[in-house]
Amino acid sequence: MTDTLRALMGATALTAVALAAQAETITIATVNNGDMIRMQGLTSHFTDMHPDITVEWVTLEENVLRQNVTTDIATGGGQYDVITIGTYEVPIWGANGWLVALDDMGADYNVDDLLPAVRGGLTVDGHLYASPFYGESSMVMYRTDLMEAAGLEMPEAPTWEFIREAAAAMTDRDNEVYGICLRGKAGWGENMAFLSAMANSFGARWFDMDWRPQFDTEAWSNTLTFYLDLMTNYGPPGASNNGFNENLALFQTGKCGMWIDATVAASFVTNPTDSQVADHVGFALAPDNGLGRRGNWLWAWSLGIPASSDAQEAAKTFIAWATSSAYTELVAAEEGWANVPPGTRTSLYENQAYLDAAPFAEMTLRSMESADPTSPSVDPVPYTGVQFVAIPEFAGLATEVGQLFSAALAGQMSAEDALSQAQALATEEMEAAGY
């Protein structure tokens, strides 16, 4: 949006309506994930404390939400006062000056309690631009009963080779048990999140130091071939349409032997009301190939305030509440410790009540600590981000690449074709973007 355009339109506009009077209504845009829905359910606790603030929720499916929020912030629409964004958006939008810096969140906020890796991902030039609501890495979740039946034992830090062996041993197609469930649905936040992180452990990377796309390398070829081989032989049918939610449903209904995905899933798969396999779930670090990097990512759903918001103070008050330790305790009191939003604060992992209730806590923390957004792969990279590249072009590009890889998984093209098309696509896109 530039001044020329603003001026042009301003001249023809009938009125420039300023909505200053009712500044105390905040509109919160969020994803329809379980933790956010819980937060929405607890709104009354917040409004009881702050009767002068009215909260309006806009809860949308992730893709629709992202589309609406991005368009709104890019056009300065000011529709939202609090937005739910991730570690991909925050550095870009913060640098563009579209987010309000959260420097003065009050004494109770305790910014130093935030996990360093997460805090780093949300900080631009020394300013925190969004407050983490929950953070996640990825890890292996597996069925202890099936592993035992297969006569195998999951090491704490498995290799990809072991994963393949275990997947083969656990697969029982007649009973609809598939050794491994992985993301296949196309999207930069779906299959490409998994594959980019996996590629890191195979020594592959998105770009070299000169921003040249690397899909023509041996390392990427190894990554994709291994993934396709694994999924074709031991994966569930229709894997190319499975994202996080689809795999979660499969795992909860006992159809997956192993599932490598977000650490937050741990509380869903161990929750007896939703999961039929709650008593038989074990956890391990994401696999590696002995190259010094594991295939785990780092992500934090965070709450930020668009600079176009007209209720920034009220929004800050809300964010301070929703991402505080006090909120964690509130959730613990209402729904139990296992359901608190994980992965944002060190203090949570020092809390014995949480550690007792969440058998996955230690593995989550170790996974998060082992991910390094500034040096995600074996070789050096010019970008930050483990499972993404923090440049504006990434989302569009990675979604298109994801569609190629998804098509390869569906058997519509070979791994070589998918990679060479991805390389061509990425080269074209990066040239157009001026790299």
Added chain:
Amino acid sequence: MARAVTTQRKIVFTALAWGIGLMIFFPILWTILTSFKTEATAIADPPVFFNFDWTLENYRVVQERSDYMRYLWNSVALALGSTFLGILIAVPAAWSMAFVPARRTKDVLLWMLSTKMLPAVGVLYPIRLILIQLGLLDSKIALIFILMLINLPIIIWMLYTYFREIPGEILEAARMDGATLKDEILYVLTPMAIPGIASTVLLNIILAWNEAFWTLTLTTVNAAPLTAFIASYSSPEGLFYAKLSAASTMAIAPILIMGWFSQKQLVRGLTFGAVK
């Protein structure tokens, strides 16, 4: 023409028609059934049809999370508002095209239809920027106008074709009797045009109710209709078929019921001049 085979024929055709009818309706029936199941029953294999513990739990959960009535009201307001406005503008236009044809009438009509082919997403940025300048983002007024405009070509066309079938001689006779233009419209044309207008109204309501691009991208809270309500239930975490079904049923039920009750009126005018 009574024949021996008639009854037999009738049985065969009845069975066939009911079979196909039920098949076409089945996805909707299944959605409604699933909305009364638990999440586990919803994905049960073999599927359960009627023999399960009916529960209203999904509706309760959905209602607790989203204020259904507000979305419903917005949908009603947008659908009725845009239809009312559209009819107000379309009836005179279609009337004059039908009864006072000019050389360019057909071209104008075609041009109107072609405006409907503008791919919405291509003009998303311009429209948004204009609305921001006017302060009309997330306002019902703006959406009523937009929905009216995207359906206007269709309803003008529909009315035009309907009006054309009204015999011109009647008008001439009325004019001979000294009827003014106003009389013509009020006492001669309107009664004959009512069925066509009624079915146009219904079609426009359906189209406006189901529009899912602008209503989703230009609203947040104040103007968000049921299309936005549904967007909060597609693929959440974990099992969701039953809740999705409940939300879907809530979103389509009002228009479905309206459609069924008024199907006779809808059908009567839905010819687009196809019947001579």
Added chain:
Amino acid sequence: MATQHSRSAARAMMAPAVFLLLVWMLVPLILTLWFSTLDYRPLRGTFDCCEGLGNYVRFVSSSAFWDSILTTLQLLGGVLLITVVGGIGLAILLDQPIWGQGVVRILVIAPFFVMPTVSALVWKNMFMNPVNGLFAHAFKAVGLEPVDWLSQFPLFSIILIVSWQWLPFATLILLTAIQSLDSEQLEAAEMDGAGPLSRFGYITLPHLARSITVVVLIQTIFLLSIFAEIFVTTGGAFGTRTLTYLVYQRVIESQNVGLGSAGGIIAVILANIVAAILMRVVGKNLDA
């Protein structure tokens, strides 16, 4: 026979519609045209003059463009074929004397009232899902391997969903037309020994020509801008990216408004060409 007075009155009555549609078309169109010549990428903060035709060249020269045209035509053709053929069949069936005709008609037209997002979600999850979907259950029940509809037959699946939504519309229009058919004519033909097929071919079908034209025309207008069904089911993967969806990807997913606007303009031009062809080829049927 129209007087000068009624002519100007007629113009006055048309004016609001014409004016509004003109504004609705021209203002966004001009802005889009302007954007299409810019390097406008909001996430980069660029809004720079003068790409000239650069965006157009890039949009057209990418391989995705031609694929998307082909996909659009396939989708359009598939849906039109299913709805017209199915619609004729259903209309003839519903025109027969059957018990409970009103109820059957209600069942048949129901899908038309369902919003596209809902129908796509229901079909995708509850029917086409290869593990928990009803089709998968049915396949397993008869001992077949479940089919993963949305990745093995992605375009066909979308055609199926869209056809389900539009079949009622086609049926309704065609049914009204069939009901207006002079039944004495059919009976006379039957007396003369014409079989059902020739009666259909020589009497019914010609009678329906006009309504088929209408169905094709109106559906084409709506089908060219199909979006929700693709967004919900495949997100444009597996060769289901239509031109509209490609523009969406450029504008929203890549946030390259300049490039997307160029695509939008191209889509408008192509849509108008399609409309013009349609009008030439079948439009004669619409002349009174």
